[in-house]
Amino acid sequence: MENKFVVHDLNLYYKDVQALRNISMDIKKQQITALIGPSGCGKTTFLRVLNRMNDLIEGVRIDGKVLLDDQDIFGPDVDVVYLRKRVGMVFQRPNPFPMSVYDNVAYGPRIHGQRNKNKLDEIVEKSLRSAALWDEVSNRLFKSALGLSGGQQQRLCIARLLAVEPEVVLMDEPTSALDPLSTLKIEELLRDLKNHYTIVIVTHNMQQAARVSDSTAFFLNGDMVEFGPTETLFTRPTDQRTEDYITGRFG
Amino acid sequence: MTGNRLGNTVATAILWAAGFFILGLLVFFLAYILGQGFKVLSLEFVFGPAANGGVGPQLFNTFYILVLSLLFSVPIGVGSGIYLAEYAKPGRLTNLIRLSTECLATVPSIVLGLFGLIIFVNFMGLGFTILGGAAALALLNLPVLVRVTEESLRTVPHAYREGSLALGSTQWQTIRRVVLPSSLLGLITGITLVSGRAIGEAAVLVFTAGTSVSRHYPDFNPLVSGETLAVHLWYVRGEPLVANAEAVAAGSAALLVLVVLFFNLAIGLPARIYQRRLRGSS
Amino acid sequence: MNNRHLNSQLAYDKLFRYIFIVSAVIVGVIIFSIILFVSKQGLQTFQDVSFWDFHTGTVWNPPGQYGALPFVFGSVAVTLLAIALGGPLGLAGAIFMAKVAPPWIREIMRPATDLFVGIPSVVYGWVGLTVFLPIISKYTGGPGFGLFLAGVILAIMILPTVISISEDALRSVPKTLEAGSYALGATRWQTIYRVLIPASLPGLVTAVILAMARAIGETMAVAMVIGNSPQLASSLFAPTATLTTEIILNMGQTPFGSPWNNALFYMAFMLLMVSLSMILLIRFVVNRRLANDR
Numbered sequence: 001m002e003n004k005f006v007v008h009d010l011n012l013y014y015k016d017v018q019a020l021r022n023i024s025m026d027i028k029k030q031q032i033t034a035l036i037g038p039s040g041c042g043k044t045t046f047l048r049v050l051n052r053m054n055d056l057i058e059g060v061r062i063d064g065k066v067l068l069d070d071q072d073i074f075g076p077d078v079d080v081v082y083l084r085k086r087v088g089m090v091f092q093r094p095n096p097f098p099m100s101v102y103d104n105v106a107y108g109p110r111i112h113g114q115r116n117k118n119k120l121d122e123i124v125e126k127s128l129r130s131a132a133l134w135d136e137v138s139n140r141l142f143k144s145a146l147g148l149s150g151g152q153q154q155r156l157c158i159a160r161l162l163a164v165e166p167e168v169v170l171m172d173e174p175t176s177a178l179d180p181l182s183t184l185k186i187e188e189l190l191r192d193l194k195n196h197y198t199i200v201i202v203t204h205n206m207q208q209a210a211r212v213s214d215s216t217a218f219f220l221n222g223d224m225v226e227f228g229p230t231e232t233l234f235t236r237p238t239d240q241r242t243e244d245y246i247t248g249r250f251g
Numbered sequence: 252m253t254g255n256r257l258g259n260t261v262a263t264a265i266l267w268a269a270g271f272f273i274l275g276l277l278v279f280f281l282a283y284i285l286g287q288g289f290k291v292l293s294l295e296f297v298f299g300p301a302a303n304g305g306v307g308p309q310l311f312n313t314f315y316i317l318v319l320s321l322l323f324s325v326p327i328g329v330g331s332g333i334y335l336a337e338y339a340k341p342g343r344l345t346n347l348i349r350l351s352t353e354c355l356a357t358v359p360s361i362v363l364g365l366f367g368l369i370i371f372v373n374f375m376g377l378g379f380t381i382l383g384g385a386a387a388l389a390l391l392n393l394p395v396l397v398r399v400t401e402e403s404l405r406t407v408p409h410a411y412r413e414g415s416l417a418l419g420s421t422q423w424q425t426i427r428r429v430v431l432p433s434s435l436l437g438l439i440t441g442i443t444l445v446s447g448r449a450i451g452e453a454a455v456l457v458f459t460a461g462t463s464v465s466r467h468y469p470d471f472n473p474l475v476s477g478e479t480l481a482v483h484l485w486y487v488r489g490e491p492l493v494a495n496a497e498a499v500a501a502g503s504a505a506l507l508v509l510v511v512l513f514f515n516l517a518i519g520l521p522a523r524i525y526q527r528r529l530r531g532s533s
Numbered sequence: 534m535n536n537r538h539l540n541s542q543l544a545y546d547k548l549f550r551y552i553f554i555v556s557a558v559i560v561g562v563i564i565f566s567i568i569l570f571v572s573k574q575g576l577q578t579f580q581d582v583s584f585w586d587f588h589t590g591t592v593w594n595p596p597g598q599y600g601a602l603p604f605v606f607g608s609v610a611v612t613l614l615a616i617a618l619g620g621p622l623g624l625a626g627a628i629f630m631a632k633v634a635p636p637w638i639r640e641i642m643r644p645a646t647d648l649f650v651g652i653p654s655v656v657y658g659w660v661g662l663t664v665f666l667p668i669i670s671k672y673t674g675g676p677g678f679g680l681f682l683a684g685v686i687l688a689i690m691i692l693p694t695v696i697s698i699s700e701d702a703l704r705s706v707p708k709t710l711e712a713g714s715y716a717l718g719a720t721r722w723q724t725i726y727r728v729l730i731p732a733s734l735p736g737l738v739t740a741v742i743l744a745m746a747r748a749i750g751e752t753m754a755v756a757m758v759i760g761n762s763p764q765l766a767s768s769l770f771a772p773t774a775t776l777t778t779e780i781i782l783n784m785g786q787t788p789f790g791s792p793w794n795n796a797l798f799y800m801a802f803m804l805l806m807v808s809l810s811m812i813l814l815i816r817f818v819v820n821r822r823l824a825n826d827r
């Protein structure tokens with residue numbers, strides 16, 4: 001299968017502290033890639049490299065190559081705004097804007113120049129349906145999004161992202177703040193989305209990684225210890241540290 | 252142990268007394284100002300022309316100068332507040348701008364008035380004008396606007412900005428569509444605060460906008476001198492020739508306080524309600 | 534989504550970044566030009582007047598004698614008086630609001646202190662003139678104008694500055710520090726006195742300095758109650774003048790560019806320097822030193 005991202009020999013420093021060491025991995029198109037590892041090992045940091053969200057943080061230094069469809073995302077001719085439109089992100093804590101449900105979903109299309117009211121209506125409904133939220137909010141589209149439950153808010157954030165039709169969806173522990181039922185809904189959603197999007201998901205829940213992902217990468221203290229098909233990694237890990245982690249001997 | 256208890260009781264009593272003394276002082280001030288004023292305030296006094304003993308032209312000038320000064324100061328003040336909150340990286344330039352803002356905020360208003368006198372009255376040769384007064388007054392508003400803008404933008408959660416940027420919006424789009432709308436209450440409150448202060452300001456205006464009013468009323472010409480209500484209150488106190496100066500002073504004082512109160516209620520309150528709707532308590 | 538739209542958005546992004554930087558720079562340029570123009574005008578005084586005489590002379594009788602000491606003394610005296618009266622009261626009010634008052638009283642006092650700010654300084658002056666002056670006059674037998682009345686009015690005017698900054702400082706003390714003190718069996722007052730006040734000292738000192746800056750620069754209220762007699766104050770109840778009141782009363786009577794007029798600009802320059810030094814004091818001494826000493 002085709003590669004969406006190729007990461008080669010990536011190192012990242014926060015000021016003088018190295019947070020990622022020599023990471024190389026290929027992220028396949030229309031697959032779900034899971035990043036697992038104990039907290040503080042660099043999963044979020046790595047994820048935020050992929051759409052250059054780390055640019056916003058003072059004192060971050062990166063070397064190595066990250067290719068998106070064979071183009072270096074740090075190249076001089078790459079515009080980070082365009083990059084983020086192609087590579088969208090869902091955060092650990094749901095962060096809907098303080099506006100109506102409708103305006104949240106329409107936000108992306110609007111900033112990208114969509115003004116047509118009918119088109120917007122269409123996009124909003126389609127995105128909310130894709131995020132399995134339409135039935136729950138269709139009667140309160142014009143009320144504040146902040147009145148939704150946590151699980152609904154997170155699905156709204158997913159819908160908001162889908163509305164800009166990204167190629168890659170990055171998700172940073174999207175279910176960690178949610179109840180089991182909402183978690184289940186989002187996992188089902190992920191399996192549907194896979195057909196259209198490349199998904200990279202950070203999770204510290206190994207069952208979740210095992211349930212939804214095709215490939216899994218195990219991070220530890222800024223190193224990528226092991227990366228491979230999820231099946232293999234969970235049943236026949238090659239590295240002792242991976243085995244220790246997935247059998248719950250630490251972390 | 253009992254000594255500690257006693258000390259605590261006495262201190263608590265003193266603190267309560269201080270709190271109530273301060274409140275009492277305020278109640279007294281307001282009661283006195285409004286009480287004296289209501290004896291004088293009438294439609295004729297508030298809106299009538301100077302010839303009939305009214306302060307209509309002064310009231311008009313007060314608002315005219317206020318609006319013009321906001322026109323000058325809001326874009327620059329909000330702009331620099333946005334710069335400090337959204338763009339500035341720690342460094343020399345940022346430090347210098349912060350320091351400048353703090354310095355400008357403590358410059359005594361009389362000094363701003365003299366600066367206006369040098370620039371607008373003498374250097375530009377305008378004489379005493381509403382325009383010059385408004386520009387000088389804008390200098391007084393500016394640092395407050397910068398600070399209030401920066402503070403209210405900082406209350407907007409970082410997650411909103413990240414959420415917007417992660418959808419591929421530019422920083423300006425993020426500011427315009429997410430950050431500014433969510434900090435609107437703070438901004439409006441800040442502008443109300445600034446307006447209240449500007450309405451009562453006299454020292455800046457005496458030597459820039461002058462102490463006389465136009466013969467026409469209302470006169471929108473920004474190049475004529477324009478005494479405001481606060482300046483009028485200052486002026487009548489020193490002019491024994493003004494007919495019933497005492498009544499005019501009492502009326503002007505009450506009117507000034509009422510206008511400031513009105514600003515806080517009429518602008519601050521709707522802003523609060525709007526914000527509540529935005530936050531979605533529904 | 535097309536490239537034209539993206540490019541125009543990127544152009545807007547750049548444009549607005551530029552606008553914001555420019556507005557920030559304007560603020561810097563303004564304070565710089567204020568210093569420049571006021572000093573340039575004021576320093577011309579010394580083409581006609583001896584620098585030494587101006588700063589040490591006690592007789593102000595222009596044109597001829599330019600001894601500005603009475604005004605400097607007046608300004609310093611009303612400021613100290615204001616802080617001596619208003620400082621402790623404001624601090625007590627701040628402690629009351631931050632730590633003692635029940636929430637509903639706090640809810641009343643917050644907007645109440647804002648209202649104090651909302652009263653214009655000419656109105657403070659007018660209340661001083663019509664309420665306080667007759668009282669003082671009655672008890673002292675004199676006209677009532679002078680340093681004392683000006684100090685009292687200023688003390689009330691600086692209350693909101695003292696209260697709001699001190700209250701913020703007191704509130705920002707970590708709860709754990711306070712809890713630690715209570716856990717050792719300290720009473721509330723002991724906790725306030727031994728833990729809260731020392732821990733928030735930089736903020737409290739900042740409050741006092743800013744209040745002093747406000748007091749020394751206040752013009753209208755003081756000019757209405759100090760008596761405006763350009764001579765060294767002989768008592769707290771004798772008419773005198775300050776830097777600000779002398780400026781406001783004479784600026785209009787003296788031709789621009791005359792020595793007398795320049796002298797008034799120089800007084801403004803003195804005020805400017807004092808208020809700027811207060812900011813520097815807060816920035817480089819209070820915030821650094823005291824914060825480190827903790």
Ligand SMILES: Nc1ncnc2c1ncn2[C@@H]1O[C@H](COP(=O)(O)OP(=O)(O)O)[C@@H](O)[C@H]1O
Pocket residue numbers: 014017019037038039040041042043044045046057
């Ligand atoms: N903004 C930052 N500045 C400095 N260090 C950071 C920053 N963000 C994360 N780190 C550090 O980088 C390491 C990896 O963090 P992170 O990527 O958030 O881990 P994870 O998501 O796996 O829990 C941690 O040691 C963390 O302390």
Ligand SMILES: [Mg+2]
Pocket residue numbers: 043044045
């Ligand atoms: Mg993380």
